Amino acid sequence: MENVYDLLVLGGGPAGLAAGMYGARARMNTAILEKGRPGGQAATTEDLENYPGFGRGTTGPGLTRAMADHAREFGAQFIADTIVSLDLKANPKKVVGRKGEYYGKAMVYALGAEPRMIKVPGEGKLRGKGVSYCATCDADLFEELDVVVVGSGDAAIEEAEYLSKFAENVTVIVIHEEGKVDANQVSFERALQNPKLKWVWNSTVKSINGEELVENVTLKNIKTGEETDYPTNGVFIFIGTQPITQILDGQVALNPYGYILTDEKMATSIEGVFAAGDVREKYLRQVVTAAADGAVAAVAAEKYVHETELWDREVLRAAKPVVVAYYNPTDMAGTEKVGIVDGFVRKNNDRLSLVKVDATRNELVERRYHIAVDNLPLVHLFVGGEIKASLEEVSEAGLRQMIDRVLG
Amino acid sequence: MIEVDKENFEQEVMQAGGVVMVDWWGPKCERCLELMPHVEELARKYQGKMKFCSVNTSGSRRLAISQKVLGLPAILFYRNGEKVDEISGQEIAPEDIEAKIKQYAD
Numbered sequence: 144m145e146n147v148y149d150l151l152v153l154g155g156g157p158a159g160l161a162a163g164m165y166g167a168r169a170r171m172n173t174a175i176l177e178k179g180r181p182g183g184q185a186a187t188t189e190d191l192e193n194y195p196g197f198g199r200g201t202t203g204p205g206l207t208r209a210m211a212d213h214a215r216e217f218g219a220q221f222i223a224d225t226i227v228s229l230d231l232k233a234n235p236k237k238v239v240g241r242k243g244e245y246y247g248k249a250m251v252y253a254l255g256a257e258p259r260m261i262k263v264p265g266e267g268k269l270r271g272k273g274v275s276y277c278a279t280c281d282a283d284l285f286e287e288l289d290v291v292v293v294g295s296g297d298a299a300i301e302e303a304e305y306l307s308k309f310a311e312n313v314t315v316i317v318i319h320e321e322g323k324v325d326a327n328q329v330s331f332e333r334a335l336q337n338p339k340l341k342w343v344w345n346s347t348v349k350s351i352n353g354e355e356l357v358e359n360v361t362l363k364n365i366k367t368g369e370e371t372d373y374p375t376n377g378v379f380i381f382i383g384t385q386p387i388t389q390i391l392d393g394q395v396a397l398n399p400y401g402y403i404l405t406d407e408k409m410a411t412s413i414e415g416v417f418a419a420g421d422v423r424e425k426y427l428r429q430v431v432t433a434a435a436d437g438a439v440a441a442v443a444a445e446k447y448v449h450e451t452e453l454w455d456r457e458v459l460r461a462a463k464p465v466v467v468a469y470y471n472p473t474d475m476a477g478t479e480k481v482g483i484v485d486g487f488v489r490k491n492n493d494r495l496s497l498v499k500v501d502a503t504r505n506e507l508v509e510r511r512y513h514i515a516v517d518n519l520p521l522v523h524l525f526v527g528g529e530i531k532a533s534l535e536e537v538s539e540a541g542l543r544q545m546i547d548r549v550l551g
Numbered sequence: 552m553i554e555v556d557k558e559n560f561e562q563e564v565m566q567a568g569g570v571v572m573v574d575w576w577g578p579k580c581e582r583c584l585e586l587m588p589h590v591e592e593l594a595r596k597y598q599g600k601m602k603f604c605s606v607n608t609s610g611s612r613r614l615a616i617s618q619k620v621l622g623l624p625a626i627l628f629y630r631n632g633e634k635v636d637e638i639s640g641q642e643i644a645p646e647d648i649e650a651k652i653k654q655y656a657d
Contacts, residue, residue: 178644180581180582180585182581270622271620271621271625272619273621279579279580280579280580280581280583281580281621281622282579283577283608283609283612284577284615284616284621284622284623286612288616377621
C-alpha cells in the first residue's frame with residue numbers, strides 16, 4: 144500500500160501546520176494535504192498582530208509561511224491535492240484526492256471555515272465584479288474607488304481599516320444601533336479615529352445591484368424600514384464563516400451549525416479522527432487557538448497510533464489467547480492482585496500470554512471497552528481478537544475456572 | 552507568457568487575432584501566486600494553441616476595471632479582441648483553467 148502515513152493532516156492552515164509540526168517532531172511519518180498554498184484563512188489577512196510574540200508588522204502570509212517552513216523543517220511532507228471523498232471508518236483512514244489516494248493511521252481534520260455569504264440578490268452574480276470576501280486579495284483594485292463593508296465583527300472592522308489604505312471611501316454597514324459593534328473595543332476605537340471610514344447604523348444589505356460591475360447596494364434601515372440605494376464600487380462581506388464539513392458526508396458528529404464536535408483531546412466521534420482549528424465547535428476562533436488545537440490533536444493522535452499498534456500486535460493479533468489485566472497504579476491493594484494473574488499466566492505460558500494495562504493512562508481501552516478505573520483490577524480473556532470472558536474478582540481459582548471454561 | 556500592461560494591452564490582446572488567455576493577478580493575491588506556476592505550465596503545454604498573457608493589476612488597475620476585473624484571481628479568454636469567457640474567484644483550480652483552455656484551443 145502506497146501513501147500510508149502515521150499522521151495524515153487535512154488542511155494547511157495554522158491548525159494543520161501546527162499539527163504537522165508536532166506530529167513530525169514526534170517522529171511520526173506525517174503528511175499535510177492542502178489543495179493550494181499553505182496558510183488557510185490567516186493567509187488572507189494582511190495585518191495580524193495578536194499572535195503572541197509576533198506583534199505589529201506581522202502579516203498573515205508571513206506568519207503562516209513561517210509555520211509551514213517550521214513543519215517542513217521537522218520532516219512533515221506537503222501534498223498538493225484536492226479532496227474528493229473520505230472514508231474515515233476504514234483502517235487506515237482513506238482520503239481520495241483528484242491526483243491520488245492517501246491513508247493515515249490517524250487523521251487530523253483541519254479544513255477550517257470559509258466566508259459566509261449574505262444570500263441577497265446580486266451577491267453571486269457580482270462576485271469578482273465588486274463583491275469580495277477577501278480584502279487582502281482585492282483591496283488594491285479599489286484604489287480611488289468607494290467600497291462598503293458588511294458586518295461589524297473583528298474581521299469586518301479590521302479589514303475596513305485595511306481597505307481604507309486603498310479605497311477613497313469605506314462605509315461600514317452595521318446592523319446594530321449607533322456605537323455598537325461585535326468587534327473588540329481596541330479595533331473599534333481605532334477605526335472610529337479613521338477619517339476615511341463612514342458608518343451606516345441599523346442597516347442591512349437587501350440587494351447588490353449592477354449590470355456588469357457593482358453599481359450600488361440597496362440598504363434597509365431595520366428600525367424605520369426605509370430602503371435606500373447607496374452607490375458603491377465594491378462590497379466586502381465579513382459576516383462570519385461557515386465550517387467546511389460537507390465533504391464528511393455525515394461520517395462525523397457535527398453541531399447544528401455544521402461544526403465538528405470534539406472532546407478536549409480534539410477527538411471526534413470516530414476513533415483515530417481528530418479535528419482542529421476553525422472547523423470544530425469552540426469558543427474562540429483565532430490563529431493562536433487554531434495552532435493550539437493542532438498541537439493537542441497531534442499529541443492525541445500520536446498516543447492513538449501508538450496504543451492501537453501495540454494493542455493490535457500484543458492482543459488482537461497475538462498467536463496465543465491473551466489474558467489482559469487492567470489495573471490502577473494508585474490502588475495498591477488492587478495492583479497486588481495483578482501479581483496473582485502474573486503468576487498464573489507464567490505457569491500456563493505454553494498456552495497463554497499476559498498483557499498488563501494501566502487503565503488510568505490508556506485511552507484506547509477506556510474508549511473501546513469502557514473500562515472504569517474505580518473498579519479494578521479487571522481481567523479479560525481475548526481469543527482471536529475478541530473478549531471471550533471477563534473476571535472481576537481476581538483469584539487463582541477464578542482464573543483457572545475462566546480458562547477451563549473457554550479453552551477447555 | 553507575455554507580460555502585458557496598460558501600455559500594450561490593446562496591441563497584445565485586443566488587436567491580436569485568434570484566442571488570447573489573460574491571467575490577471577496581483578502581488579497581494581496569495582491564490583494568484585499559488586496558481587501562477589500551474590498557469591505557466593499550461594502555457595507551455597498548450598503553446599501554439601492560443602496566446603498566453605498575464606497582467607499585474609497593481610500597476611494596471613484602471614485597465615483591470617475597464618475589463619470588468621474586480622476580483623482576483625481572474626482568467627479571461629478573448630477571441631479576436633472580444634471577451635468570450637472568464638473564470639474567477641479564490642476557488643479556481645488549475646484543472647478548471649485547463650478545461651477552459653481545451654474548450655477554446657485552436
